[in-house]
Amino acid sequence: MDLQHWLGRATDAVQDWAAAFGPYRPHPSLEVDDARFASAFEEFTGRLADNYPFFHPHYAGQMLKPPHPAAVVGYLTAMLINPNNHALDGGPATAAMEREVVARLAAMFGYGTHLGHLTTSGTIANLEALFVARELHPGRGVAHSADAHYTHARMCHVLGMSSHPVRTDEKGRMDLDALEDVLRTGRVGTVVVATGTTGLGAVDPVHEVLPLAARHGVRVHVDAAYGGFFTLLAGAEGPEGLPPEPWRAVARADSIVVDPHKHGLQPYGCGAVLFRDPEVGRFYLHDSPYTYFTSTELHLGEISLECSRAGASAAALWLTFRLLPPTPDGLGRVLAAGRRAALGWADLIEASDVLELYQRPQLDIVTCFPAVDPATLTGVDAASARILADGMTGPDPVFLSTFKAGREAFAARHPKVTADADAARVLRSVLMKPESEDHVRCLHDRVERLARTA
Structure with a gap:
């Protein structure tokens, strides 16, 4: 998918359509010279750098990902x-x-x-x-x-x-x-x-x-x-x-x-x-x-x-x-990859000695928490918060989110964890990008390493 080529075709198509209505010139009040644009655009792109890499499989935090190139071209x-x-x-x-x-x-x-x-x-x-x-x-x-x-x-x-x-x-x-x-x-x-x-x-x-x-x-x-x-x-x-x-x-x-x-x-x-x-x-x-x-x-x-x-x-x-029609053979293949990724990561968590699955994923959202000793909601919450913060730093970052689980909900799933607080944060990962399927092992290994130090 050559997005740059597709975008060029988009602007060409609109220009051809506009030409059919006869020549016109934009009003001088709308004109901006290249030097001013270059300066503003440099500042603009610099500001945009203050974002998380939603496109990358190592981003598994919130329900965020870039649109498909076809959607970008259609929208533009x-x-x-x-x-x-x-x-x-x-x-x-x-x-x-x-x-x-x-x-x-x-x-x-x-x-x-x-x-x-x-x-x-x-x-x-x-x-x-x-x-x-x-x-x-x-x-x-x-x-x-x-x-x-x-x-x-x-x-x-x-x-x-x-x-x-x-x-x-x-x-x-x-x-x-x-x-x-x-x-x-x-x-x-x-x-x-x-x-x-x-x-x-x-x-x-x-x-x-x-x-x-x-x-x-x-x-x-x-x-x-x-x-x-x-x-x-x-x-x-x-x-x-x-x-x-x-x-x-x-x-x-x-x-x-x-x-x-x-x-x-x-x-x-x-x-x-x-x-x-x-x-x-x-x-x-x-x-x-x-x-x-x-x-x-x-x-x-x-x-x-x-x-x-x-x-x-x-x-x-x-x-x-x-x-990519909304059919099993169209978009269904995209969703299937994310679902397989979630199930695969859940299997790895269940086999881990430092992570525990909060509950089995029903779609493509994985929730887990670090195994702490003593097993208390306070300990789980603190360790989850540290993993979330530490994971976004260093040369091999991983971007997660958290879910706040109430004491009754936690007890229904993990009665052995002492409820010494009203709630605890657990780690939450949204695997809605199909590319996640090929990166589950990397994600898991990174979170495991973080859990061992948390």
Whole structure:
């Protein structure tokens, strides 16, 4: 993949397109000479050096990685035109692309009829899903896993809804007995289930939540922002295959959120919200005196809470899907590599004498902690913090993150560790780059060395 060559083709294509409208010259007020640009750009690139190497397999910290070159080229090419996908006259080509990629996402999850669009983030996508939930069940709140992303409690506050955290089991999944207790109160109108929590990558039992919610007349929203693309591995052969039941059940949920800027190889920000019933579009109805006039066809801004949205995001995702479609043989191969990496590292940790697995990875997130003596939460927390800090220094750095595990959650998994504190940090690694598969041994050896000195 020659990114420089692809970028050259991008600028050439836009220049050829612009030339068809006749000659023009940019206004003198916009001109900047090369010397001024060179000086500013040197300062700019110097500032950008203050980043972690998200591209490198030794970076296994947060959910960060560069987009695929196809997404970069697709975004840049459309950005040079700068369409706005709010109204059709703002971006007719990219609006069509957005509908096509949203239809591909809906098909990936098993939706037939659907209503949906791209958003600037999973946070905004979840806000829209909860907004519709509020309109359908006014006065009733939202139940979600205690390990769900904090956005749900925040968005409930924004929307004036009550939020009801539900305890999790020893694998970080929503506890069904606790959920039923909450539903019996009659105060909940929607249950949020996660197919991949952002902390542990835990997958809630969607197939078991759906009938429980139906008995109580409650909607189900699937927060698949992080793990949604793993549906491509449901029922797959080999160690990377996932149990199909929760993933197949997603097609029966009322709404879904997924973030292509995570496993969809896109730049920030690119989220998506999907509704199974297109009739929920009625809650978005509004009027604008200067938009929506070029076509009687539904404009994307008429089914979105956001107004201006970059058409470049739709273009980037469209071009990526043309080359790496959301199928088991397309993007599924990318996710399979990360999943194999996580399972391989988990095996190495289980065989280690200085590291302990916090819990077995369900997707591509690995959690572990240093074996300390005496085994206390305080000792685990201090040793984890030291490994995190020391790992980022020296000639062979490794970049991790931490997850704060509460005393009850820790005790459910490791009862032999003395709970002398309310919580302890454990080491957390996100192996979402397929290149991680070839670097697991290096990562493990480096963390082991750090653990021996911690």
